[in-house]
Amino acid sequence: MDVVFGPVPSRRLGRSLGVNNIPDKICTYACVYCQIGATLRMYSERKEFYEPVEIYQAVKSRVENSEKVDYITFVPDGEPTIDRNLGKTAAMLKSLGKVAVITNSSLIYREDVRNDLLNFDYVSLKLDAITPRIWKKVNRPYRELVLGDILEAMLDFRKEFRGKVVTETMLVGDINYDGELEKLAEFIGELKPDISYISIPTRPPAEHWVHAPDEKIIAKAHALFSQKVKTELLIGYEGNEFATTGNFEQDIMSITAVHPMREEAVLALLHKCNESQEKLKEMIRDGKLIKVDYDGETYYMRALPSRKYMVKEGAR
Ligand code: SF4
Numbered sequence: 001m002d003v004v005f006g007p008v009p010s011r012r013l014g015r016s017l018g019v020n021n022i023p024d025k026i027c028t029y030a031c032v033y034c035q036i037g038a039t040l041r042m043y044s045e046r047k048e049f050y051e052p053v054e055i056y057q058a059v060k061s062r063v064e065n066s067e068k069v070d071y072i073t074f075v076p077d078g079e080p081t082i083d084r085n086l087g088k089t090a091a092m093l094k095s096l097g098k099v100a101v102i103t104n105s106s107l108i109y110r111e112d113v114r115n116d117l118l119n120f121d122y123v124s125l126k127l128d129a130i131t132p133r134i135w136k137k138v139n140r141p142y143r144e145l146v147l148g149d150i151l152e153a154m155l156d157f158r159k160e161f162r163g164k165v166v167t168e169t170m171l172v173g174d175i176n177y178d179g180e181l182e183k184l185a186e187f188i189g190e191l192k193p194d195i196s197y198i199s200i201p202t203r204p205p206a207e208h209w210v211h212a213p214d215e216k217i218i219a220k221a222h223a224l225f226s227q228k229v230k231t232e233l234l235i236g237y238e239g240n241e242f243a244t245t246g247n248f249e250q251d252i253m254s255i256t257a258v259h260p261m262r263e264e265a266v267l268a269l270l271h272k273c274n275e276s277q278e279k280l281k282e283m284i285r286d287g288k289l290i291k292v293d294y295d296g297e298t299y300y301m302r303a304l305p306s307r308k309y310m311v312k313e314g315a316r
Contacts, residue, residue, distance in 0.1 A: 003050060004058045007069050011238055012166070012197070013100055013122070014070030017062055021089065022078035023049055028106040029079065030140040031128075033172055033210045035203035036077050043082055044107065044142045052089040056096075063096050071122060074101040081107045087116030098122065102168075106141060109149040114157050125154055125193070127167045130183040138172055151187065158191050167193045168234070171200055171221060173211040181221045189228035196225045200304070202236035212304050219260045219292040219299050232258050237302060248273035249283065253302060260292065260299040 007015040030039035063069050072093050074080040081103050083089070090099045100122035107113045108125070117123050129135035135147050158165055167188060171177070188196050198221050200212040218233065225231040232241075239257025248270060255261055261269075270280060280300075283289045290303045 002058070003055055004062050006062075007066050010071075010073075011234070012124075013073055015066075015068050016071045016073045016075075016100070017059065017066065017069045017097075019055060019059060019072060019074045019089075019093075020076040021050060021055060021074055021080055021083045021086065022076035024077045026078040026082055027104070028082065028142045028145060029104050030206070031104075031170075032138055032140065032207040033170055033201040033205040035201075035205065038206050039078075042142050044144050046082055046084040046107070046110075046112070048084050050083075050085070050089075052085050052092050055089050056092045059093055060096055069097055071098050071100040072096060073122075074099070079104050079106065081113045081116065086113075087119045090116065090119040094119070094121075100124070104139070105150055105154055106139075106145055108157055109146075109153040114153065114160070117157060118161060120163055122164045122166070123157075123161065124166045124168055124197075126170075127154070127184065127187070127191075127196075128170050129180065130187055131180055134175060134177075134180055138170070138175060155191060158193075165191075165193045166195045166197060167191065168197045168199055169221070169225075171198060171213045171217055173213040174209070175213070177213075177217055177221075181217070181224050184221070185224035185228055188225055193229055196229050196231045197234050198222055198225065198231065199234040200236070202234075215290055215301050215304060216292050216294065219294050219301055222260055223294050223297070223299075226259070233260075235302065235304065244272075246273055248275040248279055249288075252283070252300070253288065256289070256300060256302040260301040263298040263300065266300050 003020055005018040007017045010016040025036045025039055026041045026043060027039045028044050059072055080086060080101050093099050098121040101120050102124040104126040128138050132147050201210050222231055237257035239254050241255050241258040245251055287303050289300050292299045292301055
C-alpha cells in the first residue's frame with residue numbers, strides 16, 4: 001500500500017488525498033465492522049513508522065500532479081494517532097493544503113495525541129458507544145483503554161480545538177441500543193461537533209455476523225442526535241440534501257441519503273414536483289423507500305437494499 005492515495009471523492013471532504021501513515025493493520029481497536037479486516041497488531045503505545053519528510057515528499061508530488069485537492073486526509077489502514085510523528089507530519093503538510101484526520105478517538109486521553117490533533121483543520125472522532133458493554137462488543141478495544149477517560153478527553157479537546165470537529169457513530173445490527181442512543185445524543189449535545197454522522201456497515205466487515213441495523217434504529221438515532229446538532233447519514237449512498245431537480249424520485253433519493261425526511265416535507269416536495277401521493281406509494285411498493293414512525297412523527301427513509309453490507313463510502 002502506498003503512503004499516499006487518491007485524490008478520491010468524499011461527500012464529507014470533497015476531493016480527499018489519502019495519507020496512509022500506519023502499516024497494515026495496526027490499531028487500538030478490533031471493530032467488528034472494520035472493513036480492513038482483522039486487526040493484526042494491537043497497540044496502545046505510540047510508535048514511529050515513516051519519516052515525516054518521506055510522507056511530505058509523497059504528498060507534495062501528488063498535490064502538484066492532481067487537479068484539485070480539498071483535504072489531505074490521514075485515513076490509514078489502522079489508527080492514525082498511533083503514529084508518534086502524526087503532529088509533526090500534519091504541521092509540515094499544512095503548507096500544501098488543509099489537513100484532516102479520521103481517528104477512532106481511543107488515544108485522545110493522551111496529552112501528546114491531543115496536541116498532535118491540534119495541528120489539523122478537520123478532526124473526525126469515532127463515537128460508537130457510551131456504555132462500556134457496547135463499546136467492548138463493537139470496538140473490542142485494547143485492554144488498557146478506559147472509555148470514561150476517552151469521552152472526557154474528547155470534551156477537553158473540543159474546548160481547545162478551533163478547527164472543524166465531526167463525530168462518526170457506526171450503528172450495527174443485533175446490538176441492543178436500548179437507552180444507548182439517548183446517551184449518545186446527550187454526549188453529542190455536550191461535545192457540540194459541527195456535524196454528527198451516523199453510519200452503518202457498508203463494506204465487507206471483519207466479522208461475518210455484522211450487518212446494518214434496522215431502519216427504525218437509524219431513524220431514531222437521527223431524530224435524537226439532530227435535536228442536539230446537525231446530523232447526517234452515511235449509509236452508503238451519495239446524497240445532496242439540497243438537491244432540487246424537480247424530479248421527485250431523484251430528489252427524495254438524494255435527500256434521504258443524507259437524512260430521513262418528515263412526512264410533511266415529503267408531501268411538500270411532492271407538491272413542488274407536481275406529483276401525486278401515488279408516486280410515493282409506488283416507491284414504497286418498489287422497495288425504494290420505507291415509512292418509519294418514531295416519537296409521534298412519520299419519517300421516510302431510503303430502504304437499505306440488504307441486511308448484509310453495501311459498497312460505498314463508509315467508515316473504516
Ligand atoms: S474500524 Fe478503524 S478503529 Fe476500528 S478496527 Fe478498523 S481501523 Fe481500527
